[in-house]
Amino acid sequence: MNKIGVIGAGSWGTALSTVLAGKGCEVRMFDVDEQHLRRMEQCRENVDYLPGVELNENIRFAWSSEEAVRDADVVLFSAPAQHFRSALEAAVPFIREDAYVVNVGKGIEQKSLKRLSEIARDYIDPARYVVLSGPSHAEEVGRRMPTTVATASESLEAAEKMQNLFSTDRFRVYTTEDVTGVELGGALKNIIALGAGISDGMGFGDNAKAALMTRGLAEIRRLGMKMGAKPETFAGLTGTGDLIVTCTSMHSRNRRCGIMMGQGKSPEEAVREVGMVVEGMYTVDAAYQLAQKLQVEMPITEAIYKVTRGEIKAADAIEELMGRELKHEQA
Ligand SMILES: NC(=O)c1ccc[n+]([C@@H]2O[C@H](COP(=O)([O-])OP(=O)(O)OC[C@H]3O[C@@H](n4cnc5c(N)ncnc54)[C@H](O)[C@@H]3O)[C@@H](O)[C@H]2O)c1
Structure with a gap:
């Protein structure tokens, strides 16, 4: 498994790609933004999204999805969640039947409310489909800082193959079969990160952030269990781990976006200023709809949904959350 196509x-x-190329894999990267790809090729650096990380000589570029994936042993999808379906549809006719497909996008498709593996199921054999997720900022992985993630697949064998492919002395990969739990943990923590950012932006402290993270995780687990995930997954790397990294770091676009909203910027202004994909802004819509549909109580998600839609002010959301009926912590 030496040839990797990256979408x-x-x-x-x-x-x-730098992790895999560093292990000697031949990587071919494709992107719909051709100008961006040309700049990368010219500078041997991703100046737009990951400046300061030199590209390994094993990284090459492809000018179509076909060129990126047709010889690939493994195809890595790293497009934003709302673009996963179109990226997959463009590549699927050219993906070898014996290739593995790894997806690292984190989100829920807004129009269908599907998790990304549910979308993939219509195109790819689930036994060859693997999700890679966990507490991992690109900025740190690109600089070889120690990082742990998990691969999840319905086929433990596939998860283990990808564990071996991606693992290095600085990038440690665990496995699990709980695809639903891993996907929901990765997608929904971005909503809580928006909330943690809003709280920080309003000038609140560590207590408020700890409350948002802990009670946020409680409602993520509640929805996850209703959707068939294992509760213990939410205590692991792709649940608690990813929530911590996203809610506490300035690398997190979701948190940065939230901070600006908490400081009074409109949701549109905040997203524009971040300038890259802010997954939580889409996921919050899908999660809100899922919570309504499945009748799961998700007060933090609901509050953040209303703030990001401009329906209520952040201060009113705090008042609403703090004024809810008192209850048992485990209820
Ligand atoms: N950045 C991180 O540290 C990190 C870590 C873990 C997971 N993720 C997840 O990975 C996904 C990608 O995040 P990112 O930070 O790399 O985003 P990004 O905004 O840095 O880059 C996304 C890239 O995908 C390209 N793209 C969009 N649609 C495409 C398509 N149909 N085909 C090919 N390319 C397409 C864009 O042109 C852009 O270059 C997100 O779901 C994110 O949540 C990111």
Whole structure:
């Protein structure tokens, strides 16, 4: 498994390409933004999304999805979640039947409310489909800072194959079969990161952030269990781990976006200023709809949904959350 096709040359696709290229894999990256790809080729650096990380000589570029994936043993999708379906549809006719497909996008498709593996199921054999997720900022992985993630697949064998492919002395990969739990943890923590950012932006402290993270995780687990995930997954790397990294770091676009909203910027202004994909802004819509549909109580998600839609002010959301009926912590 030496040839890797990468679809989506953003910060995460690039960081993971450096991991694989560093192990001697031949990586071919494709992106719908041709100008961006040309700049990368010219500078041997992803100046737009991951500046300061030199591209390994094993990284090459492809000018179509076909060129990126047709010989690939493994195809890595690193496009934003709302673009996963179109990226997959463009590549699927050219993906070898014996290739593995790894997806690192984190989100829920807004129009269908599907998790990304549910979309993939219509195109790819689930036994060859693997999700890679966990607490991992591209900026740190690109600089070889120690990082741990998990691969999840319905086929443990596939998850283990990708564990071996991606693991290095600085990038440690665990396995699990709980695809639903891993996907929901990765997608929904971005909503809580928006909330943590809003709280920080309003000038609140560590207590408020700890409350948002802990109670946020409680409602992520509640929705996850209703959707068939294992509760213990939410205590692991792709649940608690990813929530911590996203809610506490300035690398997190979702948190940065939230901070600006908490400081009074409109949701549109905040997203524009971040300038890269802010997954939580889409996921919050899908999660809100899922919570309504499945009748799961998700007060933090609901509050953040209303703030990001401009329906209520952040201060009113805090008042609403703090004024809810008192209850048992485990209820
Ligand atoms: N950045 C991170 O540290 C990180 C870590 C873990 C997971 N993720 C997840 O990975 C996904 C990508 O994030 P990112 O940070 O790399 O985003 P990014 O905004 O840095 O880059 C996304 C790239 O995908 C490209 N793209 C969009 N649609 C495409 C398509 N149909 N085909 C090919 N390319 C397409 C864009 O042109 C862009 O270059 C997101 O779901 C994110 O949540 C990111």
